[in-house]
Amino acid sequence: MAPHVLVIGGGFAGLEVAKGLRRSEVDVTIVDRENHHLFQPLLYQVATAGLAPSDIAEPIRAILSRQHNLEVRLAEVKAIDPKHRRVRVQCMDGDEEWMQYDKLVVAAGASHSYFGHPEWEGFAPGLKTLGDALEMRRRVLSAFERAEWTESETERRALTTFVIVGGGPTGVELAGAIAEIALRTLRKDFRKIDTTRARVVLVEATDKILAAFHPHLQKQAIDQLEDLNVQVRLNTPVTKIDEDGVVLADGERIAARTVLWAAGVAASPLARQLGVPLDRTGRVMVERDLSVPGNPDVFVVGDLAAVTEPDGKLVPGVAPAAQQMGRFAAKQIRADLAGKTRNEFRYVDKGSLATIGRTKAVFESGPIRMSGFLAWLLWVVVHIWSLISLRNRLLVMVRWAWAWFGYQQSVRLIWHPSRAIAGPPASGTQAATRQGAGLAARP
Amino acid sequence: MAPHVLVIGGGFAGLEVAKGLRRSEVDVTIVDRENHHLFQPLLYQVATAGLAPSDIAEPIRAILSRQHNLEVRLAEVKAIDPKHRRVRVQCMDGDEEWMQYDKLVVAAGASHSYFGHPEWEGFAPGLKTLGDALEMRRRVLSAFERAEWTESETERRALTTFVIVGGGPTGVELAGAIAEIALRTLRKDFRKIDTTRARVVLVEATDKILAAFHPHLQKQAIDQLEDLNVQVRLNTPVTKIDEDGVVLADGERIAARTVLWAAGVAASPLARQLGVPLDRTGRVMVERDLSVPGNPDVFVVGDLAAVTEPDGKLVPGVAPAAQQMGRFAAKQIRADLAGKTRNEFRYVDKGSLATIGRTKAVFESGPIRMSGFLAWLLWVVVHIWSLISLRNRLLVMVRWAWAWFGYQQSVRLIWHPSRAIAGPPASGTQAATRQGAGLAARP
Numbered sequence: 101m102a103p104h105v106l107v108i109g110g111g112f113a114g115l116e117v118a119k120g121l122r123r124s125e126v127d128v129t130i131v132d133r134e135n136h137h138l139f140q141p142l143l144y145q146v147a148t149a150g151l152a153p154s155d156i157a158e159p160i161r162a163i164l165s166r167q168h169n170l171e172v173r174l175a176e177v178k179a180i181d182p183k184h185r186r187v188r189v190q191c192m193d194g195d196e197e198w199m200q201y202d203k204l205v206v207a208a209g210a211s212h213s214y215f216g217h218p219e220w221e222g223f224a225p226g227l228k229t230l231g232d233a234l235e236m237r238r239r240v241l242s243a244f245e246r247a248e249w250t251e252s253e254t255e256r257r258a259l260t261t262f263v264i265v266g267g268g269p270t271g272v273e274l275a276g277a278i279a280e281i282a283l284r285t286l287r288k289d290f291r292k293i294d295t296t297r298a299r300v301v302l303v304e305a306t307d308k309i310l311a312a313f314h315p316h317l318q319k320q321a322i323d324q325l326e327d328l329n330v331q332v333r334l335n336t337p338v339t340k341i342d343e344d345g346v347v348l349a350d351g352e353r354i355a356a357r358t359v360l361w362a363a364g365v366a367a368s369p370l371a372r373q374l375g376v377p378l379d380r381t382g383r384v385m386v387e388r389d390l391s392v393p394g395n396p397d398v399f400v401v402g403d404l405a406a407v408t409e410p411d412g413k414l415v416p417g418v419a420p421a422a423q424q425m426g427r428f429a430a431k432q433i434r435a436d437l438a439g440k441t442r443n444e445f446r447y448v449d450k451g452s453l454a455t456i457g458r459t460k461a462v463f464e465s466g467p468i469r470m471s472g473f474l475a476w477l478l479w480v481v482v483h484i485w486s487l488i489s490l491r492n493r494l495l496v497m498v499r500w501a502w503a504w505f506g507y508q509q510s511v512r513l514i515w516h517p518s519r520a521i522a523g524p525p526a527s528g529t530q531a532a533t534r535q536g537a538g539l540a541a542r543p
Numbered sequence: 544m545a546p547h548v549l550v551i552g553g554g555f556a557g558l559e560v561a562k563g564l565r566r567s568e569v570d571v572t573i574v575d576r577e578n579h580h581l582f583q584p585l586l587y588q589v590a591t592a593g594l595a596p597s598d599i600a601e602p603i604r605a606i607l608s609r610q611h612n613l614e615v616r617l618a619e620v621k622a623i624d625p626k627h628r629r630v631r632v633q634c635m636d637g638d639e640e641w642m643q644y645d646k647l648v649v650a651a652g653a654s655h656s657y658f659g660h661p662e663w664e665g666f667a668p669g670l671k672t673l674g675d676a677l678e679m680r681r682r683v684l685s686a687f688e689r690a691e692w693t694e695s696e697t698e699r700r701a702l703t704t705f706v707i708v709g710g711g712p713t714g715v716e717l718a719g720a721i722a723e724i725a726l727r728t729l730r731k732d733f734r735k736i737d738t739t740r741a742r743v744v745l746v747e748a749t750d751k752i753l754a755a756f757h758p759h760l761q762k763q764a765i766d767q768l769e770d771l772n773v774q775v776r777l778n779t780p781v782t783k784i785d786e787d788g789v790v791l792a793d794g795e796r797i798a799a800r801t802v803l804w805a806a807g808v809a810a811s812p813l814a815r816q817l818g819v820p821l822d823r824t825g826r827v828m829v830e831r832d833l834s835v836p837g838n839p840d841v842f843v844v845g846d847l848a849a850v851t852e853p854d855g856k857l858v859p860g861v862a863p864a865a866q867q868m869g870r871f872a873a874k875q876i877r878a879d880l881a882g883k884t885r886n887e888f889r890y891v892d893k894g895s896l897a898t899i900g901r902t903k904a905v906f907e908s909g910p911i912r913m914s915g916f917l918a919w920l921l922w923v924v925v926h927i928w929s930l931i932s933l934r935n936r937l938l939v940m941v942r943w944a945w946a947w948f949g950y951q952q953s954v955r956l957i958w959h960p961s962r963a964i965a966g967p968p969a970s971g972t973q974a975a976t977r978q979g980a981g982l983a984a985r986p
Contacts, residue, residue, distance in 0.1 A: 134957070135684065135688065135955070135956065135957040136957070152595045152596070152598075153595070154595040155595075157956055159732070159955045159956070161733070162732060162955065165731045166731070171735075173691075173692060174688045175692075191692060192688060193689060241578065242617075242635060245578065245617045245635060246634070246635050248616075249616060249618075249634060288608045288609070289602070289604040289605060289608045291611075291614050292614075491941070491942075491945045495938060495941055495942070498937050498938055498941060502934045512578070512579075512602045512605065513578065513579050513597055514578040514579070514617070
């Protein structure tokens with residue numbers, strides 16, 4: 101029997117591991133809790149009603165359907181048992197079972213961290229999954245709906261104030277997109293409120309946004325955000341988040357009914373199952389061949405791996421890095437099979453891109469720095485090109501072209517996910533009318 | 544102050560009421576529990592992974608943003624008080640309040656009826672909302688995922704058996720689409736199961752499917768379904784639905800993990816608030832001007848109205864009829880304002896269309912009858928043309944062209960709606976990983 105390579109996670113890293121083994125004499129299984137691969141760099145556009153979930157998600161089975169040594173399993177990994185070379189999975193019907201492996205690649209990614217304040221999560225959702233994005237979209241769009249009908253001016257102000265915590269690429273992109281919605285998309289839709297007077301605040305604890313970029317571009321990004329009426333607050337840690345908004349380190353309270361979290365990242369708790377040292381954010385400190393210390397048959401790749409470059413820099417948690425790690429791990433497995441020695445991983449940095457609203461962006465690659473419309477065009481080309489299927493490239497192009505020329509966001513559906521749940525028989529509430537149903541209350 | 548026209552429901556009928564009053568000296572408010580209008584005739588395609596929710600839904604505000612005498616309110620109607628000309632609504636924040644009206648148009652639509660068996664709902668979801676459609680999609684796609692990994696041949700058979708109850712247009716369209724998915728779309732995605740051997744059974748209590756069509760076309764539709772391996776069971780009432788499948792009137796049990804309901808329709812419970820006689824399915828038996836008996840200021844339109852034509856025929860519950868009623872009600876309100884007398888409603892039947900799989904359909908309009916590929920082309924043109932926005936027309940065309948030439952369904956995402964819920968703070972489970980989360984168990 102061919103050796104069994106088990107891959108946990110169908111993200112950017114996991115997919116590349118599988119693809120890198122397509123011509124090898126191995127059986128590959130990808131285990132994921134979702135049936136789809138998610139193009140996370142555009143997730144903020146789902147959150148801000150620019151794209152539909154299916155535009156940036158593709159079934160893992162469909163992506164890899166031609167790879168005949170590959171199987172996909174929709175299941176949740178509960179435990180890793182490296183001693184017995186097995187992984188415990190919970191299947192869709194709730195049963196648990198062990199799956200054996202010869203080589204294991206853990207590509208389980210990362211989630212948000214609330215820096216020791218888990219109670220903030222309900223008030224300030226983060227952005228990692230399609231569910232997160234739809235929840236953000238629901239909160240943003242619902243806030244305007246509620247503002248339109250409230251009697252209280254104070255409440256209206258809180259409903260049209262949006263605080264984004266964290267000045268990394270996600271925070272900057274969310275702030276820019278929400279400002280655009282308020283300034284343009286929704287302007288003509290409301291009668292009683294003036295959506296262009298909505299307040300968008302980007303709060304950042306350190307003294308800079310977009311830390312990965314050159315200070316010159318950081319400055320440009322702030323200018324571009326301010327052109328969209330976004331207030332950028334640097335050196336401003338958040339000390340409290342509750343249902344009324346946020347409290348800043350200087351004691352100021354911003355009354356806001358919508359707070360979005362784009363600040364912290366925490367590695368998947370699966371890392372703890374490997375029994376090796378983790379870094380401060382819970383990532384596995386891997387060897388130079390991306391294997392786990394003391395266990396060359398287990399690799400950790402993607403956002404879950406803490407990889408230090410020879411120059412001391414940490415490899416960033418971005419899609420290209422995850423893909424490079426995935427390809428590298430597959431290559432090492434091929435080397436093992438061929439009896440060759442392994443290599444050391446080297447990250448090739450092709451540059452960083454972040455977009456601000458519908459015409460601006462910043463780009464940096466080595467000595468090259470760009471900002472404004474040209475950087476934005478580059479951003480569009482790179483992101484459309486990177487989408488996994490040609491069909492999604494087409495669909496996203498149609499949506500973007502439409503939004504660009506018409507100032508209309510495509511996907512302004514407010515979701516009431518509670519209604520989609522198949523509860524036990526006879527919930528009664530489902531016997532509702534076409535007129536609609538289910539008002540999901542804000543916590 | 545201008546008279547206030549309150550419209551309950553933003554479906555096909557409600558939208559036309561609003562549009563018909565755009566040049567009148569009135570204030571119009573549409574109240575709906577959803578923020579979007581839904582193009583229900585294509586809802587079965589969302590359920591069968593052919594379209595995304597946003598392809599067939601459009602924010603009501605956006606559709607009517609240029610109509611300045613119109614306001615939209617996202618709220619749920621709890622009670623109607625015709626004596627005091629007011630409607631009680633529950634707003635998004637949970638508070639309830641009264642809204643006054645001068646003219647009321649109730650266009651609250653219909654939902655499924657389980658013929659006195661509400662306990663069937665959890666086992667056999669119906670199809671009226673986007674949530675319903677996503678739940679159907681989840682069940683169908685998950686069944687194949689589970690079948691791939693089960694050890695038991697009996698269980699595999701039950702997982703790849705799909706029973707659709709009800710031989711109306713929705714049942715026929717669902718059965719055809721699921722058969723197509725199994726025969727073509729999913730064929731290459733699985734390794735252990737042969738999806739082309741899936742069993743699709745369409746169960747109908749009476750002696751015909753598509754009752755609105757000529758017997759010749761009914762026969763054609765059955766032939767077309769059987770070409771797709773769908774088993775059509777006529778004269779076969781269902782006596783029981785449970786987690787193991789369905790029991791038929793003759794005692795036969797079909798073991799099936801997926802049962803879909805396309806049989807009964809029940810009017811919105813709001814009809815009971817009007818204090819007038821209802822028909823057997825709970826619809827309001829309106830006057831010839833579509834007003835409520837004894838209350839000329841309240842109209843009932845769309846699926847909620849039971850309208851008998853002079854020849855004794857009942858106006859069918861289809862989108863064109865709802866639109867005609869909406870336009871008619873607006874015209875009567877305009878007549879009232881101008882001091883003119885009202886007219887009697889006449890339904891203009893432009894014909895019926897139903898589609899079967901990806902190349903077949905049946906069409907009937909008066910003496911004209913058509914089936915097969917030409918009828919299907921007509922179906923495509925009519926449905927793309929009827930979509931509410933040009934952007935959605937474009938997107939749906941891209942998706943359909945893609946699916947047609949590539950045999951790939953666009954939107955095969957399995958949803959875990961429970962994950963999208965904004966629970967109270969610190970649910971903990973959201974601190975999951977990119978690898979995925981939340982396996983929603985079948986009831």
